[in-house]
Amino acid sequence: MWTGILYALAAGLMWGLVFVSPLLLPDYPAALQSVGRYLAFGLIALPLAWMDRHALRQLGRADWIEALKLAAIGNLLYYLCLASAIQRAGAPLPTMIIGTLPVVIAICANLRNARRDGRLPWAWLAPSLLLIVAGIACVNRAELMAMERQATVDVARYVQGALLACGAVACWTWYPLRNADWLRHHTDRRPRTWATAQGLATLPLALAGYALLWIVMGTRNQPFAMPFGPHPLRFIGLMAAIGLFASWLGTLCWNAASQRLPTALAGQLIVFETLAALGYAFALRGQAPGPLTLAGIALLVTGVMWAVRIRPRPVEVLAEG
Template identity: 75%
Template sequence: MWIGTSFALAAGLMWGLVFVAPLMLPDYPAALLSFGRYLAFGLIALPLGWLDRKNLTGFERGDWLEALKLSAIGNVLYYLCLAAAIQRAGGPLPTMIIGTLPVVIAISSNLRDAKRDGRLPWVRLAPSLALIAAGIACVNQVELEHLRAQTDVDLGRYASGALLALVAVACWTWYPMRNADWLRTHAQRSPRSWATAQGLMTLPLALAGYLGLWLWSAVVGTQPWSADAAFAMPLGPRPLPFIGLMLAIGLFASWLGTLCWNEASQRLPTALVGQLIVFETLAALAYAFMLRGQSPAPLTLAGIGLLVAGVMWALRIKPVAAEVEAAGGAH
C-alpha cells in the first residue's frame, strides 16, 4: 500500500510540471505544446524501447492498439485541452476543475470496478471524498478571488477554458480506469514496458500533428490558431526554452511519471489510486506559487491540509469483496 502510494506521489510531483509549461510559454499555442511534448516523449521512448525490445516483442496486436487508444486520449487529447484551458482561463480555473479528478475517478471506479477490486463502502469513503472536496474548494476559493480582482477578464474566453478543462477531466477519468484494466489483467507484464509502449504509440500521433501544423502554416501562410504569420514555425520565437521544456516534461512528466503511475496502479485498487491524483493538484499549485513568487494564503494551506487528510483517510479503507458485502447486506 505504502509503496504504491509513494509511486503515485512521485507521479504527481512530475505531472504537476505540465500545468506550468503553458504559463512559461504563453506565446505558444496549446496544439504546439501538446504535440511538442509528446513528440519529445516519443523520441525519448525510442532508445528505451530498443533497450526493452525483449519485453516489447511479447506484446500482441491488441496490446499495441490499446496503447494507441490510451496515448491518443490520455496523452495528446488530454494535454491539448488542458494547455488550451490554462492559456484561455489562466492557471487557477483549470486547476480547480482538474482538481475534481480524485472525486470523479473514485466514484466512477467504485461503481465500475467493485467486482475486481472490491467495493469501498460508501459510508466509509464519504468522509475522505468530503475532505478532498473541501480542500479543493478552499484552495480554489483563494484563486477565484484572485481572478475577480482582475479588471480585464474576458468571460467568453474563461468559459471556453472551463469547457476545455471539463473535456480534459473526461479524458483523464477514462484513462486511469482503462489503463488499470490492462495492467491488472496483464500482471506479468512490466509497467516500465507498458509506459514505453505508450510512448512509442504516441510518437506517430504527435509527429503527424506537429507536421500538420507546420504544413498548414507553410501552405496557407497563417497559423491554425492565429490570423497572422508572425509565429515562426517549427520552433516558435523562443526555440531553446521550448525545446528544453518539451524534453523535460517529455522525460519526467510523460515517461517517468507514467512509469510511476503504472507501478501504483498495479499495487492499489483503482478507486484509491484515482484519489491519489490529488498529488498532481498539490504539485501544480506549489509550482504555480513558485512561478508567481508568492507564498500560499492561509486558506490555501488549510485546503492543502484537508486534501492530504482526505488521502490518508482513504488509504485506511480496506476494500470489501462484493460477495462479502452482499452476504452482509442479506443479514
C-alpha cells in the same frame, strides 16, 4: 499498498509540471505544446525501447492498439484540452476542475471495478471525498479571488476554458480506468515496458500532428516561427523535461501504482498532482500561499490520508452484510 502510494506520489510530483508549461509559453498555441511534449516523449522512448526490446516483442496487436488509444486520448487530447484551458482561463479554474479527478475516478471505479478490486464502502469513502472537494473549493476560491483583484475577466474565454477543462477531466477519467484494466490483466508485464509502449504509440501521432500544424501555421497571414517558435531553447528544453519526467517517468510510476492499488484508491491519489501544481505555481509567482489556500491544502492532505486507511472489501462480503 504503501509502495503503490509512494509511486502515485512520485507520479503526481512529476505531472504537476504540466501546469507550468502553458504559463511559461503563453504565446505558443496549445496544440503545438501538446504535440511538442509527446514528440519528446516518443523520441525519449526510442532508446528505452531498444533496452526493452525483448519485452516489447511479447506485446500483441491488441496490446499495441490499446496503447495507441491510451496515447491519443490520455496523452495528446488530454494535454491539448488542459493547455488550452490554462491559456484561456488562467491556472486557477482548470486546476479546480482537474482537481475533481480524484472524486470522479473514485466514484467511477467503485461503480465499475468493484468485483475485480473490491468495493470501498460508500459510507467510509464519503468523508474522504467530502474533504477533498472542500479542499479543492478552498484553494480555488482563493485563486479566483486573487485573479478578480488583478484584472477584468473575459467571460467568453473563461467559459471556453471551463469547457476545455471538463474535456480534460473526461479524457483522464477514461485513461486510468482503461490503463488499470490492461495492467491488472497483465500482471506479468513490467510497468516500464507499458510506459515505453505508450511512448512509441504516441510518436507517430505526435509527428503527424506536428507536420499538420506546421502546414496550417504556414498558411496564416502572420506565420508562427516554426518549427520551434520565437523562444526555441525554452520550448525545446521544456518539452524535453516534460516529455522525460511528466510523460515517461510519470507514466512509469503511475503504472507501478496502478498494479498495486485498487483503482478507486489510486484515483484519489491523483490529488498529489493538484498539490504539486499549486506548489509549482506559487514558486513561479515567488509568493507564499494565503490562509484559505493553506486550509484547502490541509483538507486535501487529510482527505487522502483518510482514504489510504480504507481497505477494499469483496462484493460478496458486502452483500452478505
